[in-house]
Amino acid sequence: MTTQAPTPNPTPVLHTLTPNGVSWITLNRPEVLNAITAEQRDHLIALFEEATSTPSIRAVVLTATGKGFCTGADLRGSGTPPPETERTAGDISRTLRQGAQRLITSILDCEKPVLAAVNGTAAGLGAHLALACDLVLAAESARFIEIFVRRGLVPDGAGAYLLPRLIGPQRTKELMFFGDALPAPEAERLGLVNRVVPDADLEKTTQSWADRLATSPTRALALTKQLVNASLDTDRAAALAAEAAAQEINMASADAKEGVAAFVERRGAVFRGR
Numbered sequence: 085m086t087t088q089a090p091t092p093n094p095t096p097v098l099h100t101l102t103p104n105g106v107s108w109i110t111l112n113r114p115e116v117l118n119a120i121t122a123e124q125r126d127h128l129i130a131l132f133e134e135a136t137s138t139p140s141i142r143a144v145v146l147t148a149t150g151k152g153f154c155t156g157a158d159l160r161g162s163g164t165p166p167p168e169t170e171r172t173a174g175d176i177s178r179t180l181r182q183g184a185q186r187l188i189t190s191i192l193d194c195e196k197p198v199l200a201a202v203n204g205t206a207a208g209l210g211a212h213l214a215l216a217c218d219l220v221l222a223a224e225s226a227r228f229i230e231i232f233v234r235r236g237l238v239p240d241g242a243g244a245y246l247l248p249r250l251i252g253p254q255r256t257k258e259l260m261f262f263g264d265a266l267p268a269p270e271a272e273r274l275g276l277v278n279r280v281v282p283d284a285d286l287e288k289t290t291q292s293w294a295d296r297l298a299t300s301p302t303r304a305l306a307l308t309k310q311l312v313n314a315s316l317d318t319d320r321a322a323a324l325a326a327e328a329a330a331q332e333i334n335m336a337s338a339d340a341k342e343g344v345a346a347f348v349e350r351r352g353a354v355f356r357g358r
Contacts, residue, residue: 135195199297206228220278228276338358
């Protein structure tokens with residue numbers, strides 16, 4: 085009996101921009117639990133870069149269709165040579181730098197808040213894709229799996245950078261050494277997930293959080309993200325200097341002036357992302 089390959093999806097990444105400036109990015113290969121091809125990866129990177137450079141985009145949502153959020157790189161179409169292929173020294177590290185690492189970096193460096201809505205299994209690079217986001221909502225049925233050890237591989241896609249900063253080295257090693265599936269409620273307890281919601285409520289909750297982000301002071305959020313992301317890689321003096329510099333930059337923004345004026349005038353602030 086032969087197994088027929090899944091029919092390629094003509095739209096592997098769905099993208100919509102809402103009137104209030106939320107860029108919705110949806111992985112759309114449910115037939116393979118949204119494993120990512122090289123083409124999808126490059127499309128995602130371009131969308132995150134577009135979010136940074138487009139003033140009208142105020143927030144980004146990353147989610148997926150079907151039962152899986154993302155099960156990692158699609159090894160059949162990822163551009164990574166199979167183990168038996170003859171390689172030149174540096175091929176693998178170059179592939180990682182230009183591929184998975186560049187994708188994760190595009191999220192970490194995006195100057196808009198990025199919200200992950202994890203609808204199902206997030207494994208390997210797929211887990212790191214979610215955990216690189218600024219906020220993570222997960223459906224009750226979602227699972228996170230550091231699947232690399234099951235394949236005899238070292239975790240990549242910045243996993244060994246992201247997880248210790250979120251849950252510490254001991255918990256990270258437990259997840260990476262055993263490769264056990266971590267249910268969403270346990271991921272929330274450990275601090276990998278901000279909120280777990282019933283599956284039926286994921287879209288509604290995501291929409292609510294995205295709308296709040298889209299009406300927030302965008303530049304202040306970008307600078308806050310930058311400070312927090314850098315805080316674990318620097319000493320106190322450098323962190324406080326960066327904080328002062330960020331506040332100096334932010335106080336020149338229209339949103340900061342609006343926020344102060346609204347406080348003085350005892351009214352609600354209306355932020356426009358400027």
